Amino acid sequence: MTKSSEGSNKKFILIANTSKYLFHYRFLLIEKLNMEFNKIIILAPLDKYTRELKNIVHFKEWVLNSSKDYDLLELISSFKQLFFSIKSIKPYLVHCHTLKPNLLISIVNFFFGINTVISFAGLGKLSTSKGIENNLIKMILRIIYFFSIYEIKYLFLLEKNFRRVKFIFQNPLDMEFFLKSVNVKFNKNLFYLIPGSGVPDKYFKSIKKNSLKASKKSEFIYCARLLKSKGIELFISLANHFKESKFIIYGDLDPKSSDSLTSKEISCYKNMNKNLIFKGEVKDPLLNHNNNYSIFVIPSLYGEGLPRGILEAMSLKIPVVASQKSCVGLFDKTNLFIISDNKLSSYIKQIDSILKKRNNEGFNDFLISNRNLIIDNYKESIIVKNTIDLYRSFSWSFEN
Numbered sequence: 001m002t003k004s005s006e007g008s009n010k011k012f013i014l015i016a017n018t019s020k021y022l023f024h025y026r027f028l029l030i031e032k033l034n035m036e037f038n039k040i041i042i043l044a045p046l047d048k049y050t051r052e053l054k055n056i057v058h059f060k061e062w063v064l065n066s067s068k069d070y071d072l073l074e075l076i077s078s079f080k081q082l083f084f085s086i087k088s089i090k091p092y093l094v095h096c097h098t099l100k101p102n103l104l105i106s107i108v109n110f111f112f113g114i115n116t117v118i119s120f121a122g123l124g125k126l127s128t129s130k131g132i133e134n135n136l137i138k139m140i141l142r143i144i145y146f147f148s149i150y151e152i153k154y155l156f157l158l159e160k161n162f163r164r165v166k167f168i169f170q171n172p173l174d175m176e177f178f179l180k181s182v183n184v185k186f187n188k189n190l191f192y193l194i195p196g197s198g199v200p201d202k203y204f205k206s207i208k209k210n211s212l213k214a215s216k217k218s219e220f221i222y223c224a225r226l227l228k229s230k231g232i233e234l235f236i237s238l239a240n241h242f243k244e245s246k247f248i249i250y251g252d253l254d255p256k257s258s259d260s261l262t263s264k265e266i267s268c269y270k271n272m273n274k275n276l277i278f279k280g281e282v283k284d285p286l287l288n289h290n291n292n293y294s295i296f297v298i299p300s301l302y303g304e305g306l307p308r309g310i311l312e313a314m315s316l317k318i319p320v321v322a323s324q325k326s327c328v329g330l331f332d333k334t335n336l337f338i339i340s341d342n343k344l345s346s347y348i349k350q351i352d353s354i355l356k357k358r359n360n361e362g363f364n365d366f367l368i369s370n371r372n373l374i375i376d377n378y379k380e381s382i383i384v385k386n387t388i389d390l391y392r393s394f395s396w397s398f399e400n
Contacts, residue, residue, distance in 0.1 A: 010092035011039040015082075015105060017064055017098040021121070023049040025197035025308070026097070029384045030057055043085060060085060064100065075104070083108050093394065097121050103140055106147040113151040113161065115394050118144065119168040119194075122305030123177065138181040145182040166390055167191050170305035171328035192390055195330060196306030198380030203287055203315040204371075218355065219294045221318075223250045223285050223309040226261040231299030231323065233261075237344050238297065239273045242351070249278045250285035286312045294318050295354060300326040301342065310336070315374040317367035321350055335370055 012033065016022045022030070022044055033040050034057060042053055043062040053059050062085065064078045065071075086094070086108050095117040096105040102118045109116045123137060148165040150158050167190060169175035175191060220238065224230045226249070239247035254260040269276055282288065286296065286309065296313035297320075304326055313320050314335070321337045332338070337354060339346045357363050 010037075011041060011089055012037055013041045013043055013086075013089065013091045013094045015043045015062070015094060015096040015101050017045065017101050019044045019047045019050040019053055019059075021097060023052050025121070028198075028200070028380050029387055032384055032388065041089060041091070043082070060089075075100075079104050079107065083111070086112060086114065093117065093391065095119065095391075099124065099140065102144055106144045109164075110147040110150060111152055113164060115164045116148060117166045117168060117390065118148060119170075120174050120178070120305065121170060123174055123303040141178055141181045145178075145184070162187075162190060163394070165190070166393065168194050168387075168390070170194065170196050171330055173329040174303075174305065189393075194383060194386050194390070195378060196308055196311065196383065198378055198383030199308070199311045199315050199374055200380045202284075203312055204375060204379075206287060206316055217245055217293065218358075219246045219248055219289075220351075221248045221250065221286065221289065221294050221296050221313075222298075223296070224298070224300065224307075225251050225254045225257075226266075227254060227257060227259045227302065228261070229259050229300070229302045231297075231301065231342075234299040234342070234344060234347065235297055236269055236273065236276060238347060238351070239276050241344075241348055243275055245275060247273070247276050248289070249276065250280070250282050252281040284312075286316055286318065295351065296320045297347070298322045298326045299339070299342065299347065302326075304328055306330065311374055311378050314370040315378075317364075317371050319354055319367065321347060321354070335373065 014022060014026060014030065016026075019042070022042060030040065030042075030053075040057045042057055042059045044050070044053075044059075045064050046061055050059060050061075062078070063081060065074050082104050086105075090112075091114060093115040094105060094109060096102050097119045098121050102120070105116060106118065129137070148167075149160055149162055151161050151164065153159045167178070169178065169191065170193075172193060175186075175193060179186060179191070220235070220242070222232065222235045224232070226232045232249070232251075235247065235249070239245075253263065253266075266278060270278065279285070286294075296309060296318050298307055298309060299321075300307065300323055302325070306328055307326050310320055310322060310326065310331065319337065320335075321339065322331070323342050324338055324340045325342075327336060327338060337350050339350060
């Protein structure tokens, strides 16, 4: 693939609320863009993944204090920095991820009329809330939509311009919530369903058996931030019931969130549950996990976009026990073992059922079918291709 002669003269910006997000979920996209587009710029807060991004692309720090939530003064400060960065860079196209950056970039680009792709990587806890918080998320989505479809013209006149914006949703439930919140109908040229960021090819090269043979004890795995809304407490409760099995927890505390476990709570859980193993944040935890007889549990009630852990587990032929919420309208009982009521007793019953089925002849066929589903629909290369195809739908196109 050669760089486009036209594209090489145009600047392209990727934005997110953390460097970590772009490193973990948009790395292949950045690599592909770099192959044909030599002016890629990242705008994101600094974290331990910033250096990795700087090795492959131009990086510009953007201060966005997530611990302040929607504190007005913090938002104004972040908005001002973003405004002047966009004004200085003069990009042709901006692809923005996550809710708060989406809000700010929609307003900034309203003034400059810049082509904008807005990705909703899940709507978080606000989408599952009620009352004032639910009204807040709907108001935010309406603001994003309004400033995205309008642009300011000469003498401060407003003009609709649907051609300069595209909205990406990772699952159909978020898209439906958005359409209802802003009271608009689906438009295939405006709203796109691109499920998550995809599974890297290295997951399909794994030779792990994951057959759950009766001669081996199962291990249960949790992969996520240690948030109560992501089901960490329920997972720990399962460890109390299945005391003979190991319960492996991959993920870190989130000191910026009041929903997170604390270090003190973890110490207490370790003392109470000898079969609990806290591994912290580990790169590719499912891929590098050594046990071939694992069960992945995702009891999340968080507003997920598309939990990549589900895709990774299915690609490795690991059975998945999931809350209804975490299935995000993309999976059903033909793919996962789904818990509709999120009760501990229901998880226990479903896991007991899996342990009985694991020696059945059809169980491995079930796991192979899941793996093939991911290969055909959720490979990272497929997601990247679909995303770049969306970029091409603007008036300027990449050349092959």
